Amino acid sequence: MDANNFLLDARWLNDHRNDPNLVIVDTRAAKDFWAGHIGGARNFDPFPFHYSDSSERGIREFKAQLAWIFSALGITTRNTVLFYEDDSGMRATRAAWALEWMGHRGGKVLDGGLKALAGEKLVTEVKPFAPAVFDATPVDEASASLSYVVENMADPGVQIFDVRSDEEYYAEKIRAKHGGAIPGAIHLDWTASQDSGGAFKSPDALRAAFEKLGLKRDAEIIPYCQGGYRAAHAYYALRLAGYGKVRNYWGSWGEWGNRDDVPIEHPRRKK
Numbered sequence: 001m002d003a004n005n006f007l008l009d010a011r012w013l014n015d016h017r018n019d020p021n022l023v024i025v026d027t028r029a030a031k032d033f034w035a036g037h038i039g040g041a042r043n044f045d046p047f048p049f050h051y052s053d054s055s056e057r058g059i060r061e062f063k064a065q066l067a068w069i070f071s072a073l074g075i076t077t078r079n080t081v082l083f084y085e086d087d088s089g090m091r092a093t094r095a096a097w098a099l100e101w102m103g104h105r106g107g108k109v110l111d112g113g114l115k116a117l118a119g120e121k122l123v124t125e126v127k128p129f130a131p132a133v134f135d136a137t138p139v140d141e142a143s144a145s146l147s148y149v150v151e152n153m154a155d156p157g158v159q160i161f162d163v164r165s166d167e168e169y170y171a172e173k174i175r176a177k178h179g180g181a182i183p184g185a186i187h188l189d190w191t192a193s194q195d196s197g198g199a200f201k202s203p204d205a206l207r208a209a210f211e212k213l214g215l216k217r218d219a220e221i222i223p224y225c226q227g228g229y230r231a232a233h234a235y236y237a238l239r240l241a242g243y244g245k246v247r248n249y250w251g252s253w254g255e256w257g258n259r260d261d262v263p264i265e266h267p268r269r270k271k
Helices: 010-016 030-035 056-072 090-101 146-152 203-213 229-240 252-256
Strands: 022-026 080-084 107-110 158-162 220-224
Touching: 056 090, 080 090, 090 107, 090 229, 146 220, 146 252, 203 229, 220 229, 220 252
Parallel strands: 022 080, 080 107, 158 220
Antiparallel strands: none
């Protein structure tokens, strides 16, 4: 996915919504989709389809699941796929990242989501569509496994980026067997990459924030969170800011924090 054009706006949607090769995917929960969605949209909430095992077996199972999901949604490599939710959030970016990881280069995100569609008339009707054989080949450069992180975390050319909340990072809110962080991780809550309307901040603003944190433009950045959803948002925020080497550690703390055989750091708030 081209880092410079993965975001699409309301004007683009209005100009292209009738394109025969456009597939619009609503990534909100089913109840929200059925209450009203963009005309022609198909529903895929990525939250129920969750993997935190990034072993070779887990990767095979996750890829097989995603291939089935994208086939059921009728997606092929001929399609441009526009994902949306209420804003530029973790659901839409998670689905877009999953499509990219599976080798499809036509995934897009509606920047600002439904909040950016002033006057859009939502519908409850679902237009029929046919499943297809998902025909892309996965690209592992978009992904990081636990073993990859362990093997590369001491490399000065690799930086770990923790995008959980402050409470999670400082182990004040523990959502796994262990609290803490991956050693050496640089931390910033993922929502810092959104503007007041829920859209992505500008590339310049994102770049300035990431450079201030100490994230190096020439390094490989590996974002993580609890389950790889917020990290998917960070994956695109980093790409938008001009970081060319980014991998989503989708196993994240749900995997790392439940292991006894990996190193854990315990950051403390400055008083």
